[in-house]
Amino acid sequence: MEENIREKGKEREEVRDEELLQLVLFRLGDEEFGVNILQAREIEKLDQGLTRVPKAPPFVEGVINLRGEIIPIVDLRKRFGLTLPPLGYDSRVIIVEVRGAPVGMLVDAVVEVIRIPVSAVEPPPPITKGVDAQYLAGVAKVGDRLIVLLNLDKALSPEESQELAEAELGDA
Amino acid sequence: MEISDYLRVFMDECQEHLQSLNSALLELESHPGNAEILNSIFRSAHTVKGASATMGFNKMASVTHAMEDILGLLRRGDLEVTPEIINLLFDAVDVLEVLARGIPEGREADIEITGILQRLKEYSSSEQKTPTAKDRRRKLDLRYTKEEKEQIKERLTETKKLYHIHVFLKEDCLLKGARAFMILREVENMGEIAKTIPSAKELEDEQFRFDFIIGLLSEEPVEKVVAAIEKVLDVEKVEGTAVSIDEIPDERRGYGDFVLQEKKEADEPAQSRLGTTSLTVRVDIRKLDELMNLVAELVINRGRLEQISSELQNRELEESVETLNRLLLRLQDDVLQTRMVAVEHVFSRFPRLVRDLTRRAGKQVDLVITGADTELDRTVIDEIGDPLIHIIRNALDHGIEAPEERRAVGKPETGRLEVNAYQAGNQVIITVSDDGKGIDREKVARVALNKGYITEEKLAEMSEEEIINLLFLPGFSTSEKVTDVSGRGVGMDVVRERITALGGTVRVTSQRGEGTTVTIQLPLTLAIIQTLMIEVGSEIYAIPTTLVEQTISVNRNEIHRLHQQEVTTWRGEVLPLVRLQDVLEVEDAKNLEYDELDVVIVRNGERRLGCVVDTLLRPQDVVIKSLGDYLGSIPGIAGATILGDGRVALILDLRNVA
Numbered sequence: 001m002e003e004n005i006r007e008k009g010k011e012r013e014e015v016r017d018e019e020l021l022q023l024v025l026f027r028l029g030d031e032e033f034g035v036n037i038l039q040a041r042e043i044e045k046l047d048q049g050l051t052r053v054p055k056a057p058p059f060v061e062g063v064i065n066l067r068g069e070i071i072p073i074v075d076l077r078k079r080f081g082l083t084l085p086p087l088g089y090d091s092r093v094i095i096v097e098v099r100g101a102p103v104g105m106l107v108d109a110v111v112e113v114i115r116i117p118v119s120a121v122e123p124p125p126p127i128t129k130g131v132d133a134q135y136l137a138g139v140a141k142v143g144d145r146l147i148v149l150l151n152l153d154k155a156l157s158p159e160e161s162q163e164l165a166e167a168e169l170g171d172a
Numbered sequence: 173m174e175i176s177d178y179l180r181v182f183m184d185e186c187q188e189h190l191q192s193l194n195s196a197l198l199e200l201e202s203h204p205g206n207a208e209i210l211n212s213i214f215r216s217a218h219t220v221k222g223a224s225a226t227m228g229f230n231k232m233a234s235v236t237h238a239m240e241d242i243l244g245l246l247r248r249g250d251l252e253v254t255p256e257i258i259n260l261l262f263d264a265v266d267v268l269e270v271l272a273r274g275i276p277e278g279r280e281a282d283i284e285i286t287g288i289l290q291r292l293k294e295y296s297s298s299e300q301k302t303p304t305a306k307d308r309r310r311k312l313d314l315r316y317t318k319e320e321k322e323q324i325k326e327r328l329t330e331t332k333k334l335y336h337i338h339v340f341l342k343e344d345c346l347l348k349g350a351r352a353f354m355i356l357r358e359v360e361n362m363g364e365i366a367k368t369i370p371s372a373k374e375l376e377d378e379q380f381r382f383d384f385i386i387g388l389l390s391e392e393p394v395e396k397v398v399a400a401i402e403k404v405l406d407v408e409k410v411e412g413t414a415v416s417i418d419e420i421p422d423e424r425r426g427y428g429d430f431v432l433q434e435k436k437e438a439d440e441p442a443q444s445r446l447g448t449t450s451l452t453v454r455v456d457i458r459k460l461d462e463l464m465n466l467v468a469e470l471v472i473n474r475g476r477l478e479q480i481s482s483e484l485q486n487r488e489l490e491e492s493v494e495t496l497n498r499l500l501l502r503l504q505d506d507v508l509q510t511r512m513v514a515v516e517h518v519f520s521r522f523p524r525l526v527r528d529l530t531r532r533a534g535k536q537v538d539l540v541i542t543g544a545d546t547e548l549d550r551t552v553i554d555e556i557g558d559p560l561i562h563i564i565r566n567a568l569d570h571g572i573e574a575p576e577e578r579r580a581v582g583k584p585e586t587g588r589l590e591v592n593a594y595q596a597g598n599q600v601i602i603t604v605s606d607d608g609k610g611i612d613r614e615k616v617a618r619v620a621l622n623k624g625y626i627t628e629e630k631l632a633e634m635s636e637e638e639i640i641n642l643l644f645l646p647g648f649s650t651s652e653k654v655t656d657v658s659g660r661g662v663g664m665d666v667v668r669e670r671i672t673a674l675g676g677t678v679r680v681t682s683q684r685g686e687g688t689t690v691t692i693q694l695p696l697t698l699a700i701i702q703t704l705m706i707e708v709g710s711e712i713y714a715i716p717t718t719l720v721e722q723t724i725s726v727n728r729n730e731i732h733r734l735h736q737q738e739v740t741t742w743r744g745e746v747l748p749l750v751r752l753q754d755v756l757e758v759e760d761a762k763n764l765e766y767d768e769l770d771v772v773i774v775r776n777g778e779r780r781l782g783c784v785v786d787t788l789l790r791p792q793d794v795v796i797k798s799l800g801d802y803l804g805s806i807p808g809i810a811g812a813t814i815l816g817d818g819r820v821a822l823i824l825d826l827r828n829v830a
Contacts, residue, residue, distance in 0.1 A: 051820040052711065053799070054756040055806050063799065065814045069465075072803050101801035156802075 019118045025147065026094060026107040029082040031129040033148050034114075034140075041095040041102065043110055046073070046087070061106060064093075071095060073104040074156055080131045098156045105156070114147075116140050121149065179275075182227050184454065186272050189216045193265050194524045197258060204253040213261075214243040218373075220268065229280050232271045238289055239264050241296035244379060248370075257295060262524075264288055312338070314369045314385040315420055324366055324417055327389055334366065335394050337386040337401065338411040345406040349378040355407070356386070358400050363390025382408070457550065460510055467500075467507045474500050512547035515593045515602070518557045519544045522591060525561060529568045536575055536586040537568060543593035548600050552674050552694055556602070559667040559678075563604045563690050564589070566664075571608030571688050581685065583607065599676075605689040611682040613639050623647060640680050644668045701796060703813075703823065705789035706772065708752045709760035714794055714813060714823045721773040721780060723788055728767050740771075740782065747773065749782040755808060755826075762786045776827040783826060796823060 023034035024043075050062040050073055059079040063072050073093060077084050090109035095102055124136040128148050137151040196213045203209060217239045224232035239261065245251035267288045274280045314336055316324065324334060337359070341351055352375040359365060366387040370380045390397060398412040474497060481493045519541050526539045548556070572578075572587035579585055590605045613636060620626050620642045631639070646665040664680075671678045676694035695701075695718075703714035704723070730740045731749065738749040749771065753761030763769055763786050771782040794813035799806065810825035 049819050051812070051822065053803065053806060053809065053822065054758075055808060056803060060803065063803075063812060063820050065818055065820050070797050070800055070812050070814075070820060072800060098802060103802045 020115045021118050021121065022113060022115050023147065023149070024094065024113055025111040026092070026105075027109045027111055028077050028080070028107055029085065031082070031148070032111060032145070033076075033129075033150050035094070035096065035150050035152060037113060039096050039152055041097060044093045044095060044104070046091060046093050046106070064104065066095070066104075069102065071102050071104045073106055075106045076155065077106075077108075079155065080135065082130055096152055096156075098152055103156055114142065116142055116147070124148070178227070180456075181454070182223055183272070183275065185223065186220060189220050190265060190269055190272065191520055192216055193220075193268075194262075195520065197261055197265065198523050198527065200253065201255075201258050204258075207247070210243065210247050210253075214240065214247060217243060229271070229275060231280055231283060231285050232268060235264055235267055235271070235285055235288060235292070238292035238296065242292060244374075245296060251295065260291055260295070264292060312369055312383060312385050314367065314387050315422070316367065316387075316417070318422055320367065321417055321420075321422070324387075324389065327364070328417070331391045332363075332389055333391075333394075333414050334417055335386075335388045335390060335397065335412050336415050337388055337394075337397060338383060339386065339401060340383045340408040340410070342406045342408045343382055345382070348380070348382070349376050351404065351406050352376070352380075352384060355401055355404055358404065359386055359388055359397065362392045362397050362400065363388050365389075455510070460507075460550075463507050464511065467504055470500055470503070508549075511550045513550050513553045514545050514547050515553065515556075515600075516544035517553055518560065519591060519593075521557065521561070522564060525564065526568065526589065529565065533568065534574060535568065535572055537572055538586050538588050540588065540590045541592075542590070546593040546595055546600055548694060552676075555670060555674055556692075556694070559670045559692075560591075560602070560604065562664075562667050564591070567604060567606040567608065567688065567690075571606040571610075573609050577609075600694045602692045602694070603689055605687060607687040610684040610686055610688055611640050611643070611680070613682075613684070616640060616642050620645065637679075637681060640682050643680060644678075701794060701823075703792055703794050704772065705792050705821070706752075706770075706785040707787040707789055708756060708785050709758040709762070711756070711758055712789065712815070712819075712821045713752075713756070714792070714821050715772060715774070715783075715826065716810065716823065717791065719774050719776070719826055721775045723770065723772050724782075726769045726771050726782070726784075728769065731769075742773065742780075742782070745780075747780055747782045749784055751784045755783075756824075774826045781826070794821075794823070 022037040024037050024040050025032050025034045027033075044066065046064070048064060050064055052062045053060060053072070056062075056072075059075050061073045061075050063070050065071075076082075085108065087106070088108065092107055092110050093104040094107055094110065095104050097103070120140045120142065121138040122140065124133045124139050126133050128136060128139060128146075131148070135151055135155040137149040140147045140149065193213060193216050196209055196216065200206065200209045200213065217236045221233050221236035221240060224230075224236065242251065242257065242261070246253055246257070251257070267283075267285060271280050271283055271285070274283050328334065339352075339355060341348060345351055356365065356368070356372065356375070366389050368375065368387065369385050374380060375384060388397065394412045394414055398410045401407060401410045474493075477493050477496070481489045522541065523539055526537055530537045567589055572589065573581075573583075575585040578587065588607045591603070592605075593600060593602045595601075617626075617631055617639050620639075621628070621631065623645070625642065625645050626634070643664045644667075646663065668678055671692055671694070674694060676692060678690065678692045680688065680690050682688040702717040704717055704720055705712060705714055707713075724742065726740050726749075731738055732740070734746070738751075739746050740749055741747065751761070751763060752758070753763070763784050766786075770785050770788045772785060772788070774781045774783055796811040797813060799809065799812055808825055810823045812820050812822050815821050
């Protein structure tokens with residue numbers, strides 16, 4: 001996988017004058033998403049028990065102990081209403097920072113880290129891969145792949161979930 | 173250090189100086205003739221001026237400069253210390269505080285200071301309007317106070333004499349301060365400088381015209397001293413004479429720099445009421461927090477080690493772990509101690525507050541503070557200030573009566589406000605008492621009735637103290653008018669909220685006509701609490717023992733239903749029960765099937781609640797950790813802790829259940 005990245009990096013490097021965005025790509029269900037690597041603090045395996053937090057928003061799975069710090073774990077698949085295959089061997093938690101507070105995002109797998117030119121990012125269509133545009137920062141076409149960039153603040157902010165929940169009830 | 177580090181240091185020191193300026197001005201008010209206090213105020217203002225100018229905070233520098241001018245005149249006796257001047261200086265300090273508050277937000281340069289500057293300059297420039305008077309004063313005359321004379325006499329010997337050396341610099345001398353300094357240095361080689369006029373500081377700041385006088389103790393012939401000084405550049409002339417100490421008139425107010433005194437006391441630490449130099453180190457609070465975290469992790473890991481050690485049954489290992497245990501306990505204690513700050517930090521604001529409030533209200537109050545050295549955790553200190561200030565405001569506004577009223581009921585005209593802090597076991601108790609008119613119980617009851625908080629029947633059953641403590645209900649402000657002093661009924665309910673959030677309690681006792689006492693109890697440290705561990709389903713939770721009254725075992729036959737609520741009897745009373753799995757949304761709880769149930773009786777004020785769990789585990793001291801900013805506060809959860817096996821257990825807040 002490393003060679004892959006380096007090669008891809010070299011390809012990208014040829015576009016030297018453009019500003020590059022470095023993304024961590026991960027999989028939720030069957031789809032690939034990306035976040036800016038600058039927002040990602042670290043990547044961990046979820047090998048310890050998760051402690052459930054009663055009365056927390058539904059997509060908050062619980063909290064874990066990370067070297068003495070209590071980190072809440074969020075299941076983005078629940079958040080976006082995607083299909084939920086059981087967490088497997090490749091499942092990881094990507095620790096990001098939302099408005100200064102650490103949060104762990106549960107993902108099915110971390111795929112790779114890529115660099116794309118900023119100019120390749122376009123505004124997202126209303127719904128992409130089953131996810132509403134308000135949670136997205138943009139989309140980028142890389143080769144024949146469509147990379148979807150997450151807007152972490154919106155995707156992970158708890159207040160939104162209330163409205164979401166109410167909206168869903170309304171529709172039903 | 174980066175710029176931001178400088179700024180932090182500046183802000184910290186600035187706060188300290190402003191605080192000491194306030195204290196010193198208060199002292200000056202009671203002792204207007206005290207030169208030592210004036211000097212101390214001058215030094216503080218001078219330091220703030222220098223520091224703020226260096227940092228580029230020109231408005232602060234201007235205000236302190238103007239203050240310095242007045243203080244200089246006060247020191248020299250050109251201006252008398254009057255209440256108007258003291259009030260003006262207080263106002264100036266207030267402006268400095270506003271400026272200081274504006275600095276972190278980058279607003280310092282926008283704040284209007286022309287008003288205070290004008291007022292300050294009125295005083296300092298009024299002197300310039302009478303040049304002849306000033307000239308007369310300016311004729312230098314070196315004198316000593318009685319005490320200073322004694323000290324000089326002690327040093328006089330057959331060969332050592334006192335000279336007064338009057339040095340005149342050339343009028344076109346450019347660097348007067350530097351010259352004067354050089355001369356003083358020269359002179360020091362030949363003897364001991366007793367005193368100079370103007371003072372060394374003023375000489376350094378070039379606050380003199382062209383001449384100054386040195387009082388010198390020396391064994392050299394005076395001509396030698398004069399000749400040495402004359403050699404210095406820019407010296408116009410030097411007049412030196414031997415003087416007889418007894419022939420010099422006494423100076424009643426000591427000003428100028430009595431250098432000798434400082435030298436004599438060099439062996440003893442300088443004792444000043446107004447500012448102590450203690451052996452302290454400034455530490456960034458975040459470093460302390462990190463230290464605490466590390467210690468907490470050690471504590472947790474120690475638990476694991478103990479577990480493993482007992483499983484392995486290795487004696488050497490056990491002994492080692494025991495030693496580790498002991499050391500760790502001490503480390504824990506020490507680190508917790510570093511976070512402890514004396515309440516003095518908060519109490520120091522009160523004298524100024526009381527002064528301002530009583531002046532505006534036309535009342536007279538003596539403020540007595542005791543136990544200011546009692547220590548509290550840093551986070552508690554930060555939060556306890558506002559509630560205390562509110563309580564004091566209440567005491568001064570509603571409690572202590574105006575002097576005429578007090579006289580009419582036979583009380584001394586000056587009221588008494590006592591603020592006391594002391595440690596009792598695991599808690600710190602802070603009390604605020606006044607000898608005012610006490611709380612009107614009927615009024616409180618009436619307001620509570622009107623607001624629907626209680627019924628007539630309930631009222632009849634309540635004790636006097638219970639009635640008074642109704643004050644803590646929201647929306648309670650028994651003052652009919654909104655006074656500037658007490659503010660809009662911010663209310664004791666907010667005070668209680670804040671104190672409860674700190675894990676403490678507050679209550680009021682009062683005697684009509686005699687006074688009121690507000691008592692606050694605070695936990696000594698926030699970070700580690702005793703809890704009872706319980707299990708519901710496969711989940712473990714911790715209940716703080718401060719909430720737990722008792723744990724009991726209840727047979728399912730003893731449980732009845734009353735209005736849809738499960739209850740049992742306990743101590744002859746009806747005890748409502750709640751199954752914790754309902755509160756905590758636990759799915760695999762087992763207690764519904766049990767015959768004998770473990771119940772934790774939780775109390776909230778007067779109310780009791782029985783919480784049914786699956787299993788009572790053990791009592792355990794835990795380190796409270798916050799759930800983090802992302803989750804914020806979740807109802808029913810007070811925090812989290814990390815167990816010995818690394819898992820997270822939630823700490824419950826069961827006060828508002830049922």
